[in-house]
Amino acid sequence: MAATPPAHLSPRKKPRQARAAMTLDAIFEATIQVLLAEGLHRLTTTRVAERAGVSVGTMYQYFPNKQSLLYALNERYLDIVAEKVEKTCRGKHGATTAEMVQALVDAYWQAKTERRDVTRALYRSAVELDNEALIEAFAQRVDAATIAMLASASDGSYVDLHLVNTTLLAVIFGTVRNVFERNLTASMEADIRSQLTTMCLSYLKAASADRAAR
Amino acid sequence: MAATPPAHLSPRKKPRQARAAMTLDAIFEATIQVLLAEGLHRLTTTRVAERAGVSVGTMYQYFPNKQSLLYALNERYLDIVAEKVEKTCRGKHGATTAEMVQALVDAYWQAKTERRDVTRALYRSAVELDNEALIEAFAQRVDAATIAMLASASDGSYVDLHLVNTTLLAVIFGTVRNVFERNLTASMEADIRSQLTTMCLSYLKAASADRAAR
């Protein structure tokens, strides 16, 4: 991942002492909190520093500007999610399609739901960010993982695995985000999650049936 | 729609003369352009006014603040999209499920794609906006339309129409947005669109089969 961020978004330096690492953690956490409590347009360097319990100057020691802070935050988060998905995919090599889809939806949903506040904060932060490259890198990483998994399925293969895979991911990612943006009850959410799995499964069945028919 | 916006987001007054109506149009259009050309964080009242060829004061004659401008813009747009979906749904009453899904996906995709620049601009503008109510109103309006349509299907019914419907919408809306956020080739996009239709269809088939099995 980490498609080497453009210079103006790269961190200035990495922490060398334990103290500095804690400071960085505090800054990231503070960023999320401010994002949630005040929104993107009230996310100021001063406020973040204050909340983190450090001075603004400290923040600028690590990041050349506000954007780079948000960039780093997104990078960190996407990395975690990507890793979870990759791990899940590796764990399901050779399994049945049904197991794979189930696991994939669960893993992604879980990763996003674990700390839904953070997820929401990051969806917001990303808007005003030149992070297409970041998203793209994330997408490709996940793509590779899921393709490898699906290709190893014990119970079916697809004419256009690439297309099927891309579709699957677009649908899963998109649906999760959409659900996040609405204010549904927990049970409604759980229901949709399960329906989403059903939907993906029936799609894959149809897609391989398609193949058989040709 | 239009769940009466909170006071601080309501327009100050409506245009009474043709001149004023043109001014408003210019302001909205300028807002979109600035959003696209500069991004949300550079969307300032001054810049919008300048681009619209009016003075800032004029803008403040109609909107009490910047937020209310964005709110009104979103309202206007969501209204158009909702109307298109409603019209499509009315047109498919009594049709087959397959026709309905096809039409729904097409209508929504089309509405969002017609001016993809505008769509993108609005996705951005909405982030920093207290527009949950707006989204909710939109969702309910579309919900009602699609439920009514599906309930009239000539070839199937569902145990939990409500859930099926909500899922369908979450998936369609989410997928469209996700596709928008990536930079896919036109043909890849078209492919996904068609796959999405397939997926929705196979889901509905599975959902009604479920019913039959109980």
Next chain:
DNA sequence: CCTCAAAGCGAAGAATTCTTCATATATTGG
């Protein structure tokens, strides 16, 4: 314990932004 590098500080300048209001111009109905 001492020195050098790492980390932290925060007041303050430069820039940007929102919003108002006193004033000026345009339109319309009588």
Next chain:
DNA sequence: CCAATATATGAAGAATTCTTCGCTTTGAGG
């Protein structure tokens, strides 16, 4: 043609925000 009303103007004050830099404090290795 003349009020009365609707529109439009834009300079300027108040507020907010980003970022720097000279200085202090802390930590680690010798």
